[in-house]
Amino acid sequence: MxxxxxxxxxxxxxxxxxxxxxxxxxxxxxxxxxxxxxxxxxxxxxxxxxxxxxxxxxxxxxxxxxxxxxxxxxxxxxxxxxxxxxxxxxxxxxxxxxxxxxxxxxxxxxxxxxxxxxxxxxxxxxxxxxxxxxxxxxxxxxxxxxxxxxxxxxxxxxxxxxxxxxxxxxxxxxxxxxxxxxxxxxEKSLDEAAGNRGRNVVAVVFFAFGGALLVLGMIIGMVNPVGVLVGVVGGLFSFTGVVLGSQLVMPVALRLTGRMFGRSAPARLAAENAVRYPERSSRTTIGLVIGITLVTMFAVCVETYQVIIREAQKTNPEVYQGVDQMLGVTVVVFSVLMGFSALIAAVGMVNNISLSVLQRTRELGFLRALGFTARQVREMILAESAQLTIAATLVGLVLGTFYGWAGAQSLLGSITGSPGLVLPSVPVGLLAILAGAAAVLTLVASVAPSRRATRVVPVAALAVQ
Structure with missing residues (x-):
């Protein structure tokens, strides 16, 4: 084998x-x-x-x-x-x-x-x-x-x-x-995935426990930077809960995004496909969720980091003399980390959607045999991929914003002149860049494999082993 x-x-x-x-x-x-x-x-x-x-x-x-x-x-x-x-x-x-x-x-x-x-x-x-x-x-x-x-x-x-x-x-x-x-x-259906109570309970416990540790980390961080270590453990636990419970989380987000693509036959079928097999959908999207979460986390963290340092610098200029160069280097370092995160998201998304489409040759052949044209099949795959991408982006933005804010707050909350608890600082341009990148990802990830799949004769596709 x-x-x-x-x-x-x-x-x-x-x-x-x-x-x-x-x-x-x-x-x-x-x-x-x-x-x-x-x-x-x-x-x-x-x-x-x-x-x-x-x-x-x-x-x-x-x-x-x-x-x-x-x-x-x-x-x-x-x-x-x-x-x-x-x-x-x-x-x-x-x-x-x-x-x-x-x-x-x-x-x-x-x-x-x-x-x-x-x-x-x-x-x-x-x-x-x-x-x-x-x-x-x-x-x-x-x-x-x-x-x-x-x-x-x-x-x-x-x-x-x-x-x-x-x-x-x-x-x-x-x-x-x-x-x-x-x-x-x-593949497990939605009902079968929802019925996996043991895994679902573990997912909820991990997420709740991780969230509590994140809050605790921020509280400890107000007096000692070691609070960020508690927060990291909380972040790992909470995100593991998201991964374990993704077959429950993603269908909710997919249902909301599925309504954005109209009532045509390809759009409706795409909406149903996205939630019919949550294991498949979660495998396809979790890579992008990780990437978007990382990019957002690093961006929000460095923005909030700069806000805290600048506020502390105003009240204690002598302590933070010469800190501007350090801030510049830190921004560069985090920019590289965001670049790697974006690459991981892109490759993971393209790879998993491509594999998913090619592994569904029999399914697509059956649709062709029922009367779907090659164009309708491609429209369905594009709509389904767009739903997965939008849902993953929304989930990643929410998680990344919270993780980045919690990280900066727990690490720098105790520095000299700290302004205390600050609101998360989200780069406005980040949302536009992520939206554009997600649109490009959707096209790249779905168009090429769908063309290859729809070139197969329906009878031959149904005979695939």
Missing amino acids: SRPLSEHIPSILVVTLSAAFGVCLLETTGVLAELISADSVTGSSDTVAVMLQIVASVFIAIAVYVGAIVTANTFATIIAGRTRTIALYRLIGSSAAAQRRAVAREGLAVGAVGSLLGALIGTGTTVALISVSVATGLMPTANYRFIEPVIALPIVAVMLTTWLASWIGSRRVLHVSPIQATGGAV
Whole structure:
């Protein structure tokens, strides 16, 4: 059952970006630490040193977590599309354990290749960023260290989580009987997903517990920056709750967005398809939710961060003398992080929608056989993709705004001259950029695979195994 590595190029790309994201996070944080430590004002502050260590820990946690979620989701999509093939192997005598081991080996190979490529790309990006910053005078010339032992953490973590994702994703194969190889794809309906009470209860508990920790982190952050660590744990718990409960969360958002596309047959069918199989919809959208959440989180965090620093600077100018350069460097660092986040969102969205469309060749062939034209099928796929994109963007904006605000508030709430609790600062241009980018993503992700799918003769599509 083992597939050639070339068939996993989209998965390798996602893993590469996840690893590069983690490596770049840690390396830029290290360079920022060197720069701040060398400053005559900020370098002598014990509080600044503690904050840098905290920020580094936060970035490690974010990098590992994002890598785990994105790669797990991508591999789950691939496994879902192979259910029939795996069932056929079982039908002719292969054991479920053998199929699962084969999938796990593929996951390990994909993780190893992607992680190593990500390490190279992440380091190259950091070196280029620092070189440009030095050349433009944004940062002083110095012997910055890039390759540190700590960067092995996201590399190994992403590789292992990819392997683990393939193992967990293949678990569904154990519940598919060989006779089901003659049937359609195995996807849970909305009622079946809603009836999974154990998972739903865990999702709600995780989300509520994580939200409480986020609030607690902000309260602690008013007296000590260590509150951000509590907030990070809360963010991981709450977002895990969103991921686990996505088959319940996304249909609600999809129903609201589905009404925006009129009452034509393709639009109505797209609206029903988006909520009929919530597992499929959540797999398709969760990558974009992660990306939008990260972009929004970093943008809101750095905006709120600047507001807090500026307010503190007004009341204590002598303490924050020379802080302008630090703010400039911080903005550049966060801009790079937003760029990586946007890439992860784009690749994850395009990859999952493309896989989803191509895995539905039989379904699309059936619609063609019933009288749908190729144009109507493409309109349906475009409308469905647009619904998924809009819903994911809205969810990501809400989560990212809250996480970014909570992060900045819990980290800087206790600094000298802090204005106390401030409102989240959302960049106005961010909403317009995300809306435009989401529209482009929808077109890229849906048009090409839908054209390939609709070129198949209806009779041939119905015969796909």
